[in-house]
Amino acid sequence: MPPAKLPRKAQQESQRRVLSERKTSHLDLCEHEQVEYRGKTTLFEEVELIHNSLPELALADIDVGVDFLGKRLRAPLLITGMTGGTDDSFAVNRDLAIVAERCGIGFGLGSQRVMQRDPSTQWTFAVRQFAPSVLLFANIGLTQASDTDTEATRELVESTGADVLCVHLNPAQELIQPEGDRSFRNGYATLARLSGELDVPVVAKETGCGLSPQVVQGLRAAGIGHADISGAGGTSWVRVETLRGHGVSRRLGETFSNWGIPTAASLAMLRGCSIDLIASGGIRNGLEMAKAFALGARLCGVALPIFRAYRESGIDGALAYVDELVSGLKTAMLLTGSRSLGELSKQPLVLGPQLRTWMTAGAVRPTTE
Numbered sequence: 001m002p003p004a005k006l007p008r009k010a011q012q013e014s015q016r017r018v019l020s021e022r023k024t025s026h027l028d029l030c031e032h033e034q035v036e037y038r039g040k041t042t043l044f045e046e047v048e049l050i051h052n053s054l055p056e057l058a059l060a061d062i063d064v065g066v067d068f069l070g071k072r073l074r075a076p077l078l079i080t081g082m083t084g085g086t087d088d089s090f091a092v093n094r095d096l097a098i099v100a101e102r103c104g105i106g107f108g109l110g111s112q113r114v115m116q117r118d119p120s121t122q123w124t125f126a127v128r129q130f131a132p133s134v135l136l137f138a139n140i141g142l143t144q145a146s147d148t149d150t151e152a153t154r155e156l157v158e159s160t161g162a163d164v165l166c167v168h169l170n171p172a173q174e175l176i177q178p179e180g181d182r183s184f185r186n187g188y189a190t191l192a193r194l195s196g197e198l199d200v201p202v203v204a205k206e207t208g209c210g211l212s213p214q215v216v217q218g219l220r221a222a223g224i225g226h227a228d229i230s231g232a233g234g235t236s237w238v239r240v241e242t243l244r245g246h247g248v249s250r251r252l253g254e255t256f257s258n259w260g261i262p263t264a265a266s267l268a269m270l271r272g273c274s275i276d277l278i279a280s281g282g283i284r285n286g287l288e289m290a291k292a293f294a295l296g297a298r299l300c301g302v303a304l305p306i307f308r309a310y311r312e313s314g315i316d317g318a319l320a321y322v323d324e325l326v327s328g329l330k331t332a333m334l335l336t337g338s339r340s341l342g343e344l345s346k347q348p349l350v351l352g353p354q355l356r357t358w359m360t361a362g363a364v365r366p367t368t369e
C-alpha cells in the first residue's frame with residue numbers, strides 16, 4: 001500500500017542526505033585543511049636506491065608499462081577511490097577518470113555505500129562512458145559488504161562497468177567517527193565469499209593505516225590475490241574525523257593521530273608475500289614510487305595530491321601531476337640502471353634503522369600448537 005512505502009522512502013532519503021553531507025565535508029576538509037599525518041612519515045626517507053653512474057641506458061629505453069588485473073597500463077599508477085554520491089563528486093569522478101584514460105593508468109571510484117542506500121545516485125559513479133578502456137575499480141566498505149548479499153554487490157559493480165572491486169578496510173576511521181561502525185566481525189568470511197562468488201577480482205584496500213603480514217596471510221587464506229596497503233604517512237582519516245569531531249571524539253582522534261603502519265614499513269614487512277601489492281598512502285613523487293617498486297609493489301596509488309592538483313588547476317593540473325610522477329619514476333629508473341619495473345624490483349636497497357625494526361617486529365611468527 002502506498003502509505004506504508006513513504007516512511008521507508010523518507011528514511012532512505014534521510015540516510016542519503018547524511019552520507020552526502022559527510023562526503024561533502026570530507027572533500028572540503030581534504031581540499032583545505034591539514035589532513036596528513038603530522039607526527040609520522042611513510043618512512044620512504046629510510047629507503048635508498050643505489051646510484052649507477054654508468055647505466056648504459058637512454059631515457060627513451062625506460063619502459064614503465066605494466067600488466068595489472070588483465071589490462072595493460074602505460075604507467076604503473078592508480079588514482080585511488082575518493083568520491084561519488086553528489087553533483088560535485090560526479091564532476092571529480094568524471095574528470096579524474098578522463099585523466100586516467102588519457103594517461104593509461106587505473107581509476108578508483110569512491111565508496112558506493114550511498115548508491116546502495118539510494119540507487120538514484122548511481123549516475124555520480126557512471127564514468128565508464130568517459131573512460132572506456134580504463135582499469136576501473138568499484139568500491140565498498142567491508143561492513144557494508146558484510147551486510148549485503150553477493151547478488152546486490154555484483155549489481156553494484158556491474159552498474160558501473162568496473163573491472164575490479166575494492167573492499168575498503170577502515171576500522172580506525174570508523175572508531176573515531178561518532179556515527180561510525182563499531183563492529184568489524186566477519187571480515188575474512190565476507191572477503192572469502194566475495195572473492196569466491198563474484199566474477200571480478202576483489203582487492204582488499206586499507207585507507208591509510210597500512211596492512212600487516214598477519215592480515216595479508218589471512219587475506220591469502222580467504223582467496224584474495226591483491227591488496228592496496230594504503231599505509232600511514234599520507235592522508236590520515238583519523239585526522240579528518242578528528243577535525244569533524246567535538247569533545248570526547250575529538251580527543252580520541254588526537255590520541256590516535258599517529259596510529260598506523262608507515263607505507264614503506266608495510267611494504268618492507270610484506271616483501272616476498274604471495275599477493276600482488278598496490279602501494280599507496282603518502283606517495284607524493286616519482287622517487288617514492290621507485291622505492292615502492294624496489295620494495296616489491298606492483299602498482300602505486302595516489303589520492304590526496306591528485307585531488308588537490310585537480311581542484312587547483314582542473315584536468316590540466318591533474319595531468320601535469322601524473323606527468324611529474326612518471327618523470328620522477330623514470331629518472332630514478334635510469335639512475336639505478338633499471339630498464340623496466342621488473343629490473344627495478346631487483347635493485348639492492350639501503351634500509352634505515354626504523355624500517356629494520358618494523359621488519360623484525362612484523363615477521364610472521366610460526367603458529368604453535
Ligand SMILES: Cc1cc2nc3c(=O)[nH]c(=O)nc-3n(C[C@H](O)[C@H](O)[C@H](O)COP(=O)(O)O)c2cc1C
Pocket residue numbers: 026027030080081082083109110111139166168205206207208230233234235280281282283301302303304305307
Ligand atoms: C578526498 C578523499 C576521499 C576518499 N574516499 C575514499 C573512499 O570512498 N573509499 C576508499 O576506499 N578510500 C577513500 N580514500 C582513501 C584513499 O583512497 C587512499 O587510500 C588514502 O587517502 C591514502 O592515499 P593518499 O595519502 O595518497 O591520499 C579517500 C581519500 C581522499 C583524499
